[in-house]
Amino acid sequence: MFQFGELLTLGLFLVTTAYLLLHWRTTTALPILRPLVIPFVLMAVAALATVLEGIPTEFATGHVIFWEQSPQVVRAGGWVSQALNLVEHVGFAAAAVWLAVVLWRRRTAAEVVR
Amino acid sequence: MIPETVIVAIDAAAAVAAFAVLLRLLERPQPVRGTALGLLLAVASLSLTWAACNVIEWAGAFPKADIAEDFFEPLLPVIWLFLFIIVPEQEDRRRLRRGHDRLAALHRLAVGLTPRHDPRTIMEEVCTQAARLLGLPAAVILTPEPPGNRLTIRASHGMPVEMGRIFEADGTISGRAFQRQTAVQAVIGDEHAPAATTDLGRRYNLTNAVAVPLRVRDQTVGVLAAGRSDGRPFDDSEIRLLQTLCAHAAAAIDAARLLARVTESEAKYRTIVENAQAAVIVVDAYRQVIFWNRGAQRLFGWTAAEVEGHHVEFVYPEDRRADVVQHILPALQREGVWSGEFPLLRKNGEVFTGFLNLSRVFDARGQVICTLGILSDITERVRLREQLVQAQKMETLGALAGGIAHDFNNLLTAILGSANLLEDDLAKNSEPYEAAVSIEKAARRGTDLVAQLMGLSRRQPTRSEPVDLNQVVGEAVGLARRTFRSHIDLTTRLEPHLRTVRGDPSQMHQVLMNLLVNARDAIGRDGGSITVATRNVELDGNGSLGPAFRPGPGVMVTVADTGAGITPQDQDRIFEPFYTSKGEGEGTGLGLSTAYAIVNRHGGRMTFESEPGHGTTFRVLLPAD
Numbered sequence: 001m002f003q004f005g006e007l008l009t010l011g012l013f014l015v016t017t018a019y020l021l022l023h024w025r026t027t028t029a030l031p032i033l034r035p036l037v038i039p040f041v042l043m044a045v046a047a048l049a050t051v052l053e054g055i056p057t058e059f060a061t062g063h064v065i066f067w068e069q070s071p072q073v074v075r076a077g078g079w080v081s082q083a084l085n086l087v088e089h090v091g092f093a094a095a096a097v098w099l100a101v102v103l104w105r106r107r108t109a110a111e112v113v114r
Numbered sequence: 115m116i117p118e119t120v121i122v123a124i125d126a127a128a129a130v131a132a133f134a135v136l137l138r139l140l141e142r143p144q145p146v147r148g149t150a151l152g153l154l155l156a157v158a159s160l161s162l163t164w165a166a167c168n169v170i171e172w173a174g175a176f177p178k179a180d181i182a183e184d185f186f187e188p189l190l191p192v193i194w195l196f197l198f199i200i201v202p203e204q205e206d207r208r209r210l211r212r213g214h215d216r217l218a219a220l221h222r223l224a225v226g227l228t229p230r231h232d233p234r235t236i237m238e239e240v241c242t243q244a245a246r247l248l249g250l251p252a253a254v255i256l257t258p259e260p261p262g263n264r265l266t267i268r269a270s271h272g273m274p275v276e277m278g279r280i281f282e283a284d285g286t287i288s289g290r291a292f293q294r295q296t297a298v299q300a301v302i303g304d305e306h307a308p309a310a311t312t313d314l315g316r317r318y319n320l321t322n323a324v325a326v327p328l329r330v331r332d333q334t335v336g337v338l339a340a341g342r343s344d345g346r347p348f349d350d351s352e353i354r355l356l357q358t359l360c361a362h363a364a365a366a367i368d369a370a371r372l373l374a375r376v377t378e379s380e381a382k383y384r385t386i387v388e389n390a391q392a393a394v395i396v397v398d399a400y401r402q403v404i405f406w407n408r409g410a411q412r413l414f415g416w417t418a419a420e421v422e423g424h425h426v427e428f429v430y431p432e433d434r435r436a437d438v439v440q441h442i443l444p445a446l447q448r449e450g451v452w453s454g455e456f457p458l459l460r461k462n463g464e465v466f467t468g469f470l471n472l473s474r475v476f477d478a479r480g481q482v483i484c485t486l487g488i489l490s491d492i493t494e495r496v497r498l499r500e501q502l503v504q505a506q507k508m509e510t511l512g513a514l515a516g517g518i519a520h521d522f523n524n525l526l527t528a529i530l531g532s533a534n535l536l537e538d539d540l541a542k543n544s545e546p547y548e549a550a551v552s553i554e555k556a557a558r559r560g561t562d563l564v565a566q567l568m569g570l571s572r573r574q575p576t577r578s579e580p581v582d583l584n585q586v587v588g589e590a591v592g593l594a595r596r597t598f599r600s601h602i603d604l605t606t607r608l609e610p611h612l613r614t615v616r617g618d619p620s621q622m623h624q625v626l627m628n629l630l631v632n633a634r635d636a637i638g639r640d641g642g643s644i645t646v647a648t649r650n651v652e653l654d655g656n657g658s659l660g661p662a663f664r665p666g667p668g669v670m671v672t673v674a675d676t677g678a679g680i681t682p683q684d685q686d687r688i689f690e691p692f693y694t695s696k697g698e699g700e701g702t703g704l705g706l707s708t709a710y711a712i713v714n715r716h717g718g719r720m721t722f723e724s725e726p727g728h729g730t731t732f733r734v735l736l737p738a739d
Contacts, residue, residue: 012191019198026202032150033201040194050187089121089168093128096161099154100134103146 010051013044035102039095046091049084118172125168132162149204153197160186160193216355219247220362227366231373237269237336240363244340245271247359248352252318253340255328255363256281256288265289265337273318285310288337291325295334297353299324302341315341324348326356330364338363393489396475397426399482413468413491415461429489431459442472446485450474455492466493504689505714511691512711519567526564530557567704580614580739581622583669587646590626594644598634601641609648613669613738617716625712628705629673629732636677636730645674653735667738668718674731680724688722 020027020037027033135158139151146154164186223243227236237255245253252272256265259280265288266280267273283289286308291298300307300323302315311323320341328336338360342348348356387394393410397403403426406418414429421428427435434457446452451473458468471488533554540547587606595604615622626646633644653668680688687693689710694703713720718736 008188009191012188012195016191016195016198019195023198023202027198030202030205032146032205033198036154036197040198043190043194047187047191085121086124089124089128092161092164093124093131096128096131096135096158096165099158100131100138103135103138 007051009047013047016040017044036099039098039102042091042095042098044091046088046095049087049091053081053084053088122169122172125165125172129162129165129169132158132165136162148208150197150201153193153201156193157190157197160190164190212351216247216358219243220358223359223362227362231370233367233370233374234269236363236366236370238271240338240359240366241269241271244338244356244359247355248340248342250340250342252320253338255336255338256286256292257336258283258292258334265292268336273314276314281310284308286314286325286339287311287323288325288339291327291339292334292337295327295329297324297326297357299348299353301347319343321345322347324353324356326353326360328360328364328367330361330368335364335367390488391490393487395426395429395487395489397485397487399484401426401485404484410489413460413489414458426487429458431457431465442470446472446474455496458489458491466491467496468492508689508691508707508711511707515567515691519564523561523564523568526557526560530554530561533557563704577618577620578616579619581617581619582612582614583622583648583671583736584608584612586619586622586626587648587671590623590630591646593627594630594634598630601639602634602637603641603643605643605645607645607647609650611650612648613650613667615669615716615718615736616739617736618712621712621716625709625734626671626673628709629734632705632732633673633675633677633730636675636679638678642676642729644676645672647672647674650738651735653737669736669738671734671736672731673734674729676729679726679728679730680722681726685722685724689720 020040027037136155139146139155139158142151167186223239226239226243241253241255244250250272252270254267254271254273254276255269257268258264259266263283264280265283265286267276267278270277281289283292287298287300288311290308300311302312302320302323304312307315307323315321315323318341321343322345323339323341325337325339327334328338338356340356387405388407390407390409393413394405394407395403395410396405403421403424406416406421411417416428427438430438438456442452442454442456451471453469453471455467456470457465458470459465468489469492473486474482475484475486477483533550536550537547537554540550587608591604591606598604630644630646637644649670649672651668651670653665689707691704691707693707710720713734713736716736718734720732720734722730722732724730
């Protein structure tokens with residue numbers, strides 16, 4: 001099975017990254033967007049890991065074998081697959097945590113008497 | 115090998131974090147709102163769902179499905195893309211619209227403040243505009259009370275009953291903003307909020323309050339305090355807007371106060387200058403009149419409305435304007451000031467002597483902005499000065515003549531004695547005898563002349579007794595009638611109850627005879643009339659008759675003739691000793707000067723009016739006994 005969803009995810013993250021880089025000044029100038037760049041990068045890394053897990057590598061037998069299931073990777077003991085899996089999950093989780101921290105720490109610029 | 119439980123634990127943590135994000139977003143933290151809020155909610159929801167699906171899959175609910183990876187993961191970058199594209203654009207549009215709205219509001223405020231010159235009206239306007247701009251229910255402006263540790267509400271929007279209320283600076287956020295010179299905000303009801311602010315906020319159902327200082331020229335002139343009821347704290351942009359508003363307000367209040375001070379000062383100095391006795395005239399660089407006070411109006415006769423904007427040369431006589439350009443203006447340009455006497459011209463064409471004090475006025479950069487002229491009429495002073503000079507000249511000449519006369523009298527005594535001895539020794543009708551008689555006659559004429567000279571110099575003894583001038587006039591006129599030619603009509607107009615004067619009757623007689631003889635000589639052979647009149651008068655003390663003249667009751671004797679009159683050239687010198695307009699051998703030049711000296715010696719004054727061809731009138735003024 002061709003992992004279309006994962007490729008799509010990667011592609012969209014690449015497009016978004018390109019857009020982000022092109023409009024870097026505008027994005028970082030906005031107080032709402034500047035703190036969102038890091039979570040976005042974390043999610044992008046996670047997406048990359050997801051796609052790497054699903055790259056097809058062999059068509060000779062008539063069916064698709066993904067890179068993580070290839071004999072080379074399997075011979076390596078499966079740690080590559082597990083590392084990618086870890087990056088994927090940690091990336092998404094870190095992005096969510098970062099976002100939560102950013103939102104809970106927002107303050108107004110004026111001195112607040114409390 | 116990484117245990118599956120670790121991965122699940124990470125996913126669970128991700129789910130918790132995403133849930134926390136969701137909760138926070140649903141609270142709408144500043145400044146996340148609108149599209150950004152929606153997209154972030156989507157990111158959080160997807161992340162939560164993704165993590166939850168992973169956990170559920172691990173639990174075996176959907177063993178063959180990979181929902182998280184296939185469905186939710188591709189959606190996430192789409193949302194991020196929207197977030198990075200739409201939000202900046204939307205933010206730009208919102209910022210633009212908000213900026214436009216606020217600029218328009220500030221413009222309205224500035225336009226509204228410009229024509230206002232009363233600080234309190236300005237404060238009211240600022241309160242109203244601040245409340246309208248931010249949609250606030252209440253806004254007030256407080257100003258410091260001396261010595262500066264209390265603040266008073268001077269203007270209010272939404273809190274009219276609080277006007278004039280005084281607060282201790284420490285008890286309010288306004289006081290803190292005033293002391294710290296920065297914006298301060300507080301949550302009403304918070305335990306750290308100042309007590310007075312909390313009380314006031316609760317009374318008006320406010321939830322948040324902010325105070326922004328009004329600063330201008332490094333001074334805090336007041337504080338703008340505002341409150342809202344919707345529970346939102348004041349964000350950066352709102353505080354910046356209030357700060358801009360306060361900067362406008364502080365500048366307008368400062369300008370209004372300065373204007374009031376300048377207006378008051380200008381009115382004070384205008385009153386002083388307007389009511390100055392001297393004429394104060396200000397001309398611009400083109401010598402056009404820009405200020406003309408009441409003193410100038412009194413002096414020249416022109417009103418300010420008539421002369422302002424006109425070239426100032428009209429104050430000078432036409433024939434002297436060239437002197438102004440050639441002498442006064444260069445000196446003024448060189449020295450910056452000029453003062454002196456100069457003839458000036460009234461509206462009615464009369465020329466008078468003025469004392470001018472001209473000075474150029476410079477601005478801070480050293481540029482001439484105008485010329486200030488302070489002018490006064492010194493015609494009378496000049497006349498008195500000339501009188502004094504004349505009197506001093508007479509005094510000197512009299513003393514000189516008297517000294518000579520005294521010595522000369524001794525010589526004449528010897529000549530007369532010798533001539534008498536010769537006459538006694540010589541035979542009568544002989545030639546030497548006739549010569550001796552001629553010597554005696556000449557010596558006697560010399561004696562008479564010496565007597566006159568001694569009278570001029572006061573060396574002659576004088577009597578002091580009450581004198582009836584009517585009697586003196588009667589005797590003198592009687593003598594004149596007998597001796598003057600018949601073609602001269604001599605009339606008298608005597609005051610019946612004339613006051614007596616104190617003096618020497620024979621000297622008074624001499625004065626009258628001198629005046630009558632001069633009148634006769636002025637009439638000449640064509641005939642005419644001489645009128646002698648006496649009158650009681652009140653001598654005024656305005657100094658017009660001289661500084662030593664005693665005011666009070668007096669007597670005036672006038673001798674008026676219809677003769678040839680005195681030419682203007684002679685008028686200045688007729689009282690000088692030895693000055694005569696008569697022909698050779700007809701006058702000694704001592705008659706009028708002697709009369710003048712006698713009158714002065716009696717504490718009186720002698721004046722005259724004369725018009726060539728129409729006669730002369732001499733007036734003798736003497737103080738009554």
